[in-house]
Amino acid sequence: MPAPLNKFKAAIANGDRQIGLWLGMANAYAAELCAGAGFDWVVVDGEHAPNTLPVMAAQLQAIGDKTHPVVRAPIGETWIIKQLLDIGAQTVLVPMVETAEQAQQLVRAMNYPPKGVRGVGAAMARASAFNRIPDYLTTANEQVCLLVQLESRAAMANLEAIAAVEGVDGVFIGPSDLAADMGFLGKPGAPEVQAMVEDGLARIIKAGKPAGILTADNALAQRYLDLGASFVAVGTDVTLFSQATSALAAKFKSVPAPAKGASGY
Numbered sequence: 001m002p003a004p005l006n007k008f009k010a011a012i013a014n015g016d017r018q019i020g021l022w023l024g025m026a027n028a029y030a031a032e033l034c035a036g037a038g039f040d041w042v043v044v045d046g047e048h049a050p051n052t053l054p055v056m057a058a059q060l061q062a063i064g065d066k067t068h069p070v071v072r073a074p075i076g077e078t079w080i081i082k083q084l085l086d087i088g089a090q091t092v093l094v095p096m097v098e099t100a101e102q103a104q105q106l107v108r109a110m111n112y113p114p115k116g117v118r119g120v121g122a123a124m125a126r127a128s129a130f131n132r133i134p135d136y137l138t139t140a141n142e143q144v145c146l147l148v149q150l151e152s153r154a155a156m157a158n159l160e161a162i163a164a165v166e167g168v169d170g171v172f173i174g175p176s177d178l179a180a181d182m183g184f185l186g187k188p189g190a191p192e193v194q195a196m197v198e199d200g201l202a203r204i205i206k207a208g209k210p211a212g213i214l215t216a217d218n219a220l221a222q223r224y225l226d227l228g229a230s231f232v233a234v235g236t237d238v239t240l241f242s243q244a245t246s247a248l249a250a251k252f253k254s255v256p257a258p259a260k261g262a263s264g265y
């Protein structure tokens with residue numbers, strides 16, 4: 001029996017749109033709830049959410065096969081990628097990638113020898129169903145999916161070289177960090193940033209790689225899809241929950257309470 005088929009990898013390679021949701025609650029119960037919403041993929045965010053390895057593993061267990069879990073590594077280092085793969089992440093998003101050399105190192109981290117340097121410990125791990133997938137070691141490389149996140153002017157300058165790296169399965173633009181690097185901290189919607197984002201998406205597609213991005217702005221998400229981005233995260237659980245709770249509180253707190261005498265008190 002081989003490693004489980006990575007349907008997300010197959011879908012983006014085929015040019016099929018994948019609509020995603022970012023998970024920043026760092027909680028298995030919330031992840032399970034969101035996983036059932038109907039998104040094609042979710043991101044368990046190890047970079048900016050308060051996640052530890054056991055907390056991410058619990059989220060992967062809760063998500064199960066309800067949707068495809070992408071795990072964002074906190075940093076693109078071989079040791080953490082090995083641990084993320086062992087807990088069962090098949091698709092890993094790596095932030096702050098700036099050069100082709102870095103991308104090559106990440107490809108090596110994602111793959112068992114001879115293609116890469118992934119350490120062999122999956123027999124003890126969730127990835128191989130605790131060694132109940134007999135052909136895991138010989139088939140795992142085919143099912144891992146590496147997404148690199150470009151989010152600086154240096155990364156954008158090296159975009160074609162990064163996209164050309166064999167084993168990079170998708171290229172994702174991080175608008176918030178790109179905006180910060182361009183001098184527009186907190187303003188990813190600035191026209192200068194958007195021009196670079198749109199140019200980046202076009203160049204990724206021209207390079208023959210699937211392009212991805214995150215935005216909580218619905219109109220912008222549709223624009224990116226129309227421009228050909230294939231894996232687009234259209235919101236975050238934290239923002240949805242924060243906005244909905246604030247709106248509900250404001251709705252009832254803004255209605256003046258009746259005068260105390262009128263209600264019988």
Ligand SMILES: O=C(O)C(=O)C[C@H](O)[C@@H](O)CO
Nearest residue numbers: 048151174175176177178236
């Ligand atoms: O640069 C970006 O944009 C990202 O990396 C995404 C952010 O981390 C954030 O928007 C996730 O909530």
